[in-house]
Amino acid sequence: AQTIHQWPVAEIKAVGSPLSLGCTIKGKSSPNLYWYWQATGGTLQQLFYSITVGQVESVVQLNLSASRPKDDQFILSTEKLLLSHSGFYLCAWSRGLGANTGQLYFGEGSKLTVL
Amino acid sequence: GDQVEQSPSALSLHEGTGSALRCNFTTTMRAVQWFRKNSRGSLINLFYLASGTKENGRLKSAFDSKERYSTLHIRDAQLEDSGTYFCAAEGGSSGNKLIFGIGTLLSVKP
DSSP: OOEEEEEEEEEEETTTTTTTEEEESSSSSOEEEEEEEETEEEEEEEEEEEEEETEEEEOOOOOOOOOOTTTTTEEESSSSOGGGGGGGEEEEOOOOBBBBSSSSOOOOOEEEEEE | OOEEEEEESSSEEEOOEEEEEEEEESSOOOEEEEEEEEEEEEEEEEEEEESSSEEEEEEEEEEETTTTTEEEOOSSGGGOOOEEEEEEEEGGTTTTOOEOOOOEEEEEOO
């Protein structure tokens, strides 16, 4: 069975400090990987997606970056946090069905508070 | 841009009854997914449909791409069904980016 693990569960960070959120998928080779973000009271927005190692596509510009250093790992980061980065970050994977995303499976999320 | 209009925003049901949630799309979508938010705030996938209907226990979902809507039917509602449900669709000008609805807060009461 496939499992998806996100870390950290929660972070409180200062404005201007760096951030790194991680996501690991086990039990599935070559998954499509995604980062989503939800501001408090907002709708879920897709930030990045990756269909293969080393390749990441940006969907929404939020002064964040993402990398896929390994087939099963997806990293979200920034060197300087903004207050607006606060929210709930979700990593997800899918098998991908041609042009379609396919059924999406989410991790448990990382709650970020920027002060 | 492409829109996903989810309704109702809140729904109250008595145990044992049923109802439907609906998502309307402003453009033709290729596929729809339904999720339920868990206690941590993450999303559990209930259904993925590219067409037709699917059923799982007391839940049934339908997707009509041509008519631009999807529904999630809940029958014989139980207290543990309470929570927030979301639809998400892909297609139109959004490409393979999922566009989420605002969610439906379901409350099941004794």
